[in-house]
Amino acid sequence: MKSLLKNAREQKGLKTRELAQLADIDQALISKFESGTRKPTKDQVTKLSQLLEIDYETLMVAWLKEKILYEIGNEEFALKALILAEQEIQNNKKEINSALLSSIQNILDEIEILKNKIHSFNHFEYRQISKTLEIEFIFKSIHLNRNPLTLEETKLVLNEGLTISGKSMQNHIEAINFQEATLYIKDLTQKKIALNEKDFLLLHTIIFKGFESESSGKYVNDKLIIREMNLFFNWFESQKNNLHPLILASEAHLRITEIKPFENGNLQMANLALNWILIQHNYTYVTIDENQKSIEEYFSVLEESQIQNDKSIFINYIIRIEKENLKRAIQLIEK
Structure with a gap:
């Protein structure tokens, strides 16, 4: 050194x-x-x-x-001790993940039942609910970024191509860009392409297309952050087949919000990554309701999880949201 x-x-x-x-x-x-x-x-x-x-x-x-x-270094049995230490470190990691999984297994089982029920509906019903959930995901995502478009206005912009009086062009572009990002994630999912750096950066370019040219699709110019993002994708590659998708998606969100790799749009990118992972594993979108109470709860849970360095706080929150959203999706079909 x-x-x-x-x-x-x-x-x-x-x-x-x-x-x-x-x-x-x-x-x-x-x-x-x-x-x-x-x-x-x-x-x-x-x-x-x-x-x-x-x-x-x-x-x-x-x-x-x-x-x-x-x-x-000078101890006679140093090498043997190091081998045992390495084994214990690996075992501790497995025990922590196992304990977390055990504590949430019941709700994960309930979520699997709900997910399977949704996928048992016929193609027409499933397509209709998917379109509804996509629009709501776009609306709630841009609303989290303080976009003033209402749900109905968002539908008119995206489905009819209309311009809403009293709303800025940037408000319209943000909704359109987020729709494009959502469609891009769907396309990646159909091609079975998992979260990766190239498409992650492209998604950032998409959501800022038209009003954020210089910094879009690029990490901030900080070697430490670039290194952290390299480590993030290394972590994802090593864990994508080991962790439960809901745990993997929640932790990916947490890591991105902690690193803050972009000048702007870190929260949107964390949410896109989270939902990219979920959609690829046939879950529904995790969206935060547009009411102020739900938004405040989201930021509060995120902050608490980071301050206490306890990922289980945020993971439990995301799992609860997923269960609620799956229930609502079924209600929409059964109406």
């Missing part, structure tokens, strides 16, 4: 004094980090990674390696 830090500082043409000022770390400590006589804290590693533009994962792995070597 000492070489990583020193080489990166010299490549940027910084003196230890200058780096110390930028990082708000004592100059003597910077020198000791580079000589290997002192180890930085985790917060200092994060700060130095950003300032020196060192890949965060690379620096963290080097930092953790040195911590491990310092603690057990």
Whole structure:
């Protein structure tokens, strides 16, 4: 790690004094980090990674390696201990996921029954309900972004191509763009294409088409965020066949809102990713009702889950919404 830090500082043409000022770390400590006589804290590693533009994962792995070597490197049974530690870390992850799944299994079973009932309806009924749910998903999604179009106005814009008096052109474009994004996700689902970076960025371009040209389809210019999104898609690829779709979709939403990869539209993209995963697994859209109470609850649950670092809070919320939406879908068909 000492070489990583020193080489990166010299490549940027910084003196230890200058780096110390930028990082708000004592100059003597910077020198000791580079000589290997002192180890930085985790917060200092994060700060130095950003300032020196060192890949965060690379620096963290080097930092953790040195911590491990310092603690057990000279012990006779160090290697055997490391093997056991790795096994325990993997088992702990499995136990956490297993415990979460066990706690929500009953409601997941109820959701499967509701989902199967919807898919037992004939093609005409299923098509009609799908069209209704799509329009509602678009309306509620843009409403969450404070678009003033009502549900009926949204229908007129999307189905009749009408212009609503008193509503801005941007309001109309947002609804049209979100419809295009929804259709694009349906097309990807039919082609069995899972969430991926290329189409994820294209969706961002679609929803901002016509009024957000420079930053659309691009992450913010921050190497740390780009790295976090790389890790996000690596995580998704490794978990897409292991986690229950509702857990996978909820966690994907949480991760995107925490990373905030775009200058604008992070909430919309998190919701699109969530529903892309759900639709691909034959669930219905998870949409937040347009009333203020439901919107406040959504933001409150999202914030609580992030503050407490407890994904189960948000996962349970999404599962409850999915169950309610499936019930309503059945009621629409059986009317």
